[in-house]
Amino acid sequence: MAWLAAGEGYEITLEDGRVVARRVGGRQLKALPKALRDSPEVDRLRQLAEWLDRHAASCVAQVDAWMVSSLPVPTELIARVWPDEAWQAALRDMAVVGDDPDEAGFLRDVTGDGELKVVDLDGETVRLSPRTVTLPHPVLLPDLDDVRDFAADLGITQQVEQIHRATWTRPDGPDAGRPETATEVRDYAGGKFTSRFGLAARATGLGYRVSGGYATCKVRDGGRSTEASVWIGEPYWDGESETGGLSWHDEDGRAVRLTEVGPVAWSEGMRMAAALYAGRTIEEGGDA
Incomplete structure (x- = not known):
């Protein structure tokens, strides 16, 4: 300046x-x-x-929303905002996919003609000009560990957590240990906090919405909107509180069976529940 x-x-x-x-x-x-x-x-x-x-x-938040929902983003829009330093910082090095699922790579630049300059997974710089691209959620990327290794070799750094975002894959089959009609996960239930206010503050500090007695996050997965929610206690309770079960609901507020939860919604819901649980009070001493 x-x-x-x-x-x-x-x-x-x-x-x-x-x-x-x-x-x-x-x-x-x-x-x-x-x-x-x-x-x-x-x-x-x-x-x-x-x-x-x-x-x-706001640029980082918007790119994160595109990525979490795997929404198609017009290539023309990316080209238009690229000269803005804030947009460029949020978009650079994001993994993008074009019309062809094999057209995946890391966004490094945009040409004057509006083409995206991408380093593909073979290390070659290619130009993409599809009508739209997606910024895929990492749980949707095949061979994610290999992609992470390749990103490390390239020195990729991302303002929006994508490649190194923690992911969870829904366990299927009899080994999952849950009935087919189950609608709740309790892997991260029981995390105790000294106050409900502290638990709610942790949720909002992590970027989640607090509504009533729940911490929530909305995800658009497979073309439909799903909201994951974790019970955090009655809104006006000022005593100790603890994390409850994690469940998902559709746009009409109906509980979604675990077997029907999409891969992105599952991963993001579990990520929220784990992040809340990580802030719990850890007891010390012989009775811990």
């Missing part, structure tokens, strides 16, 4: 999200001069910095 005149013989700019100053044409100062701290120019830059932070967070 360019240096802006701020009066009193100073210039200001943004650096790493904070306002810095210098004498006109001189070296950057270690601290903001007292004469500038309450100036309108500095205040406007601070507001700009706050807006840029919110914008960057």
